[in-house]
Amino acid sequence: MSDEEEEQASIKENLLKEFDVYNTTVDIVSCFEAFINYSFEGEIESYNFDRFPSIPHPEGHDRNLTPDFTISFNQEYGIIGEIKRTFPEDDEPFRNEMEQLLTYDNDLLIEIENGSEQIPETIDILLLIEGTDAPQISRRISELREDGTIDFENNFLMFRYNFNQTSTFSRYEFQKNIEASDSFRDDVLHEDVSLSKRFDEERETQKVYPKHFGDIKIQKPICNDEPPPLYLATLLWHKIFAAQISDSDYRDWQWGSAQKTKPFTAEPYEFTREVNRRFNCEDEIRVKWVKGALDFLRQADLAEYDEEEEIYNIKYRDFNISVGEEGSYQNGMNFRKECKELTFKLIERYEENIQEEDEEEEETEEGGSEAGLEAKEQSSLIDFSDE
Amino acid sequence: MYGVEAESLDEFEEEEITDMVSLKRAAELYANGGTYNKIRLKAVTAEEDPKIVFEEVDEHHKLMNVDVIDREDHYDIRLERTIKRSDIEDGERTVKGSFALVQSDHNENIWTAITGYESDFFERGVLYLFNKSNPNIYSFFLSTSEIEEILHNIEENLEKSVIVEDSVTYNYQGEGDESHETHPFRHIFSEIDEEQEYLDKLVFKVGQRADNEDYFEGYLTRDGQMKFIGGNITPFFEKLVTQVEATAEQRRELFEEKIDSAKEGNYEKVHIKFEEPVFQGGVKNHKLINALSQMSKSSITVFHSNPYLHMSMLDYRDGSSFDIFVTDDDLVKIALGHRGTSSSLMRVAEHISSHFKQGDILPGREETYNFDDFF
Numbered sequence: 001m002s003d004e005e006e007e008q009a010s011i012k013e014n015l016l017k018e019f020d021v022y023n024t025t026v027d028i029v030s031c032f033e034a035f036i037n038y039s040f041e042g043e044i045e046s047y048n049f050d051r052f053p054s055i056p057h058p059e060g061h062d063r064n065l066t067p068d069f070t071i072s073f074n075q076e077y078g079i080i081g082e083i084k085r086t087f088p089e090d091d092e093p094f095r096n097e098m099e100q101l102l103t104y105d106n107d108l109l110i111e112i113e114n115g116s117e118q119i120p121e122t123i124d125i126l127l128l129i130e131g132t133d134a135p136q137i138s139r140r141i142s143e144l145r146e147d148g149t150i151d152f153e154n155n156f157l158m159f160r161y162n163f164n165q166t167s168t169f170s171r172y173e174f175q176k177n178i179e180a181s182d183s184f185r186d187d188v189l190h191e192d193v194s195l196s197k198r199f200d201e202e203r204e205t206q207k208v209y210p211k212h213f214g215d216i217k218i219q220k221p222i223c224n225d226e227p228p229p230l231y232l233a234t235l236l237w238h239k240i241f242a243a244q245i246s247d248s249d250y251r252d253w254q255w256g257s258a259q260k261t262k263p264f265t266a267e268p269y270e271f272t273r274e275v276n277r278r279f280n281c282e283d284e285i286r287v288k289w290v291k292g293a294l295d296f297l298r299q300a301d302l303a304e305y306d307e308e309e310e311i312y313n314i315k316y317r318d319f320n321i322s323v324g325e326e327g328s329y330q331n332g333m334n335f336r337k338e339c340k341e342l343t344f345k346l347i348e349r350y351e352e353n354i355q356e357e358d359e360e361e362e363e364t365e366e367g368g369s370e371a372g373l374e375a376k377e378q379s380s381l382i383d384f385s386d387e
Numbered sequence: 388m389y390g391v392e393a394e395s396l397d398e399f400e401e402e403e404i405t406d407m408v409s410l411k412r413a414a415e416l417y418a419n420g421g422t423y424n425k426i427r428l429k430a431v432t433a434e435e436d437p438k439i440v441f442e443e444v445d446e447h448h449k450l451m452n453v454d455v456i457d458r459e460d461h462y463d464i465r466l467e468r469t470i471k472r473s474d475i476e477d478g479e480r481t482v483k484g485s486f487a488l489v490q491s492d493h494n495e496n497i498w499t500a501i502t503g504y505e506s507d508f509f510e511r512g513v514l515y516l517f518n519k520s521n522p523n524i525y526s527f528f529l530s531t532s533e534i535e536e537i538l539h540n541i542e543e544n545l546e547k548s549v550i551v552e553d554s555v556t557y558n559y560q561g562e563g564d565e566s567h568e569t570h571p572f573r574h575i576f577s578e579i580d581e582e583q584e585y586l587d588k589l590v591f592k593v594g595q596r597a598d599n600e601d602y603f604e605g606y607l608t609r610d611g612q613m614k615f616i617g618g619n620i621t622p623f624f625e626k627l628v629t630q631v632e633a634t635a636e637q638r639r640e641l642f643e644e645k646i647d648s649a650k651e652g653n654y655e656k657v658h659i660k661f662e663e664p665v666f667q668g669g670v671k672n673h674k675l676i677n678a679l680s681q682m683s684k685s686s687i688t689v690f691h692s693n694p695y696l697h698m699s700m701l702d703y704r705d706g707s708s709f710d711i712f713v714t715d716d717d718l719v720k721i722a723l724g725h726r727g728t729s730s731s732l733m734r735v736a737e738h739i740s741s742h743f744k745q746g747d748i749l750p751g752r753e754e755t756y757n758f759d760d761f762f
Contacts, residue, residue: 039757239724
């Protein structure tokens, strides 16, 4: 493989990895939402699962706290949930991550029912870590807690999550890590539905199957983190854009070729409202996220940005592109490529277009300043790292 | 009219067909009048009055003229289509003919086209017109077990044995298999079951000619095409066409109810349930993705492919979108988007049935679990 081919493979892998990591986070949040909804409906006076918490900073900072979810039981007991695939290797960034979690160790206003917030009497902090790195991370967290570097006033619990593919039916599994964790203080819950009994005393593994969380995920494909532009772009393309063109446009596609472009304009604010409505997101999807996705489509030459009007002109159509020679990527990637899946088609277009723009940039750099600025903005979009 | 003028039967040469009674009489005489004379039929689902739909097609389609004449109990459709292709002599040719389109007696959204014209007009005229009338008029499909049930009911109702003379089956790799052996119909279906195939079409006869009044020879395909080949036309309509229409209506009702509810913002699903576990260990997920990725004018996104499957689909023909979820080893769940049509849902279900595996199509139900189910 040449350097150029390796670079291309790496862009693809990064884009797909980002997509998959986000998708898994949506799965995990959906697992917990399903677990809470199915388990506590009718079992407790009131409970609430907030998928998009935005909590005023206890120290008055402008920026709200946005954990991955919060749970409230009978307005007395609350759980703040944070999902991390992994932690940094180095000590200082590792500590910083833990210090960030300490901001949740306060009297926080959490949603107790739709539109109503309250500070529960008791609040626990739940950290979810992906299985592979969990043992090592739990050891380091427990050391930081023991030597007093990190000191939680509320109870702190660490769970490892794992996607079990070897059982008869694949499932997510959640296990409490005893070494790094305190106990749930869920006295408010009856013994039959007690988290502390199951996780702390009996040390059971929680098993959530796709049949449990699938319906929730389909209805809410976004979580409280910014989605990668590719992820949101595919949702826009399949579920939002389809309503933007007329019946006669569809008739044209049906009678002729669906590769004929049907343009329409997308005003980011209006589209953000539509995306929030469609994905049941309580206005939590930010304009910036939608702009990111629209920019990704611009980079894939499927949209243009009108700076004067501040709108995107979407070039909507079915598109199949030549995907070139088979690379030596992982099987999953080849499979996506073979079945002309939208995610992969978008990546191919993005990559193809970026290359063309890079070439243009090289040609214009000598003479133009505006083009250089544009290119600089674009290059930041290429830099998809695993932040 | 409708290509059913029987040359050897003078009585119908001059008589105009004004209603279904005269059409059926003419059709019966025509089909019995010559070895190659057949009456071709196609049942479809229509969400709108076909007259309005065809007038719209006529207005927008430059190479097709469609005239719809109101008859007493059916539409008289005159169709002329120009086919332009470089491999045709002079670059173009015309197919021209007429057919009757009759609304089902018991199911107002199911209509059946009837014509005595040859297969060229039927396929490139009638079927082409239906194809261009999507999503307002669309095809449905019959599963192998539904066809078996139809034949079983004919046998029971008429108390005459149903004998299959020719059949075409396919496996899920798209390989066809023709049989020209004569067997009681049950034999064909037990073979299909063993071979993991689905039935595409068959020619059959009911009873023996000597049985007279109930005897007919028919042809049925999984997409609702039929032929009256000979015999008596009354049992053909009463026992075959009526049943095909009723099966189409059952599916339409299920889809339409779900589609309407989804448009109102409700979360709705349709399930395809297989007789045996097919997704054990996620082995067949890629096969299902591959099957759906081959659907024309559509796009897929795979969120998760193995071992559980979650993908979304967009149908570029009318903007319908669906999520496909496989979470159990014997079930495909199709979740409906806010924008969707029954026509598109039928297309997805048909595609899964013919390219992956046939299953029972059922309304999705709300699932409930409790705390203990998670441990």
